[in-house]
Amino acid sequence: MPEDTSQPQLMPGQLLARGVCRHLRQHDFVSVVELTPTSGLRVDVMALGPKGEVWVIECKSSRADFQSDHKWQGYLEWCDRFFWAVDQDFPTELLPDDTGLIIADGYDAEILRMGPETKLAAARRKVMIQKFARHAAIRAQAARDPNAIYDW
Template sequence: MAELPPIVDLRQSPTALRVQRGVMRFLRNAHDFCCYAEVPLSNGRRADVLAVGPKGEIWIVEIKSSLVDFQVDRKWPNYKEFCDRFFFAKPPELDPDIFPQSEGLMVGDGHDAAILRMAEETPLPPARRKAMLLKLTRLGADRIHVLMDPNDL
C-alpha cells in the first residue's frame, strides 16, 4: 500500500493551522459537515480543508495566512473542479479585500469560524462527485487504520 499523506501538513504555518481548526469546527458544528484536512486531489493539488455535507455536497476551503501567502498562490482556481462550493479562509487580522469578490470567504481562528461571503454553488458532475466520495471514503478509512495500527504501513 502506498504511503498515506499526513493528516496535518507540517509545511503549514501556525496561523494556517489555527484557521484550519476553526474552519473545521465551524463546518461540523454549524453545518453538519464532516471535514478532511490536507486532501490530495487527482490534479496534483492538495486541499487544505475538504468538507462533505449531509446531502453529499462537497466544499473546499483554501487557507491563506498572510498577504504574501495569497499573492504567491496562483493554483487556487484548480480546486474548483473538485467541489460544489469553493472558499478562501483567512485569519481575523488579514484584510478581506485582498480576496476575489467572486469567491466565497471565511474568517477563522483556533476556536471557530464564520462565513463572510457565501460561495457560488457550482454542482459537480455526477461522475466527479462519485469519484470524490469514493476517494474520501478510502482516505478516511486509511487514516483511521493508521491511527489504530501505525506499524502497518
C-alpha cells in the same frame, strides 16, 4: 506545570483549518485536511455535507501565502462551493469577490460569504466522495495504528 509536548505544534494554516473543521461540524459537514483531488493539487480542507455537497476551503495565513498560491483556480472544478479561510487580520479585499469567505482561528470560524454554487457532475461527485472516504479511512487507521506502513 510543564508544557504538553505530546501534541505537535500546529502551523498558522493548520490552526485555521482546525477552526474551519470545527465550525463546519455545526452545519452537519464532515471534513478532511490535505486531500489530493488530482495530481498536483492538494486542498487544505475538503468538507462533505449531509446531502453530498462537496466544499473546498483554502486556508491562508498571510498576504504572502495568498499571493504565492497560483493553483487555487484548479480547485474549482473539484467542488460545489469554494471558500477562503483567513484570520480576522487578513486583508480580505485581496480575495476575489466571487468566492466564499470564512473568518477563522484555531477554535472556531464564521462563514461571512457563501461561495457561489457550481454543482459537480454526478461522475465527478462520485470520484470525490470516494477520495474523501478513502482519505478519511486511511487517516483514521493511521491514528489507530501509527506504526503500520501507509501509502499516502
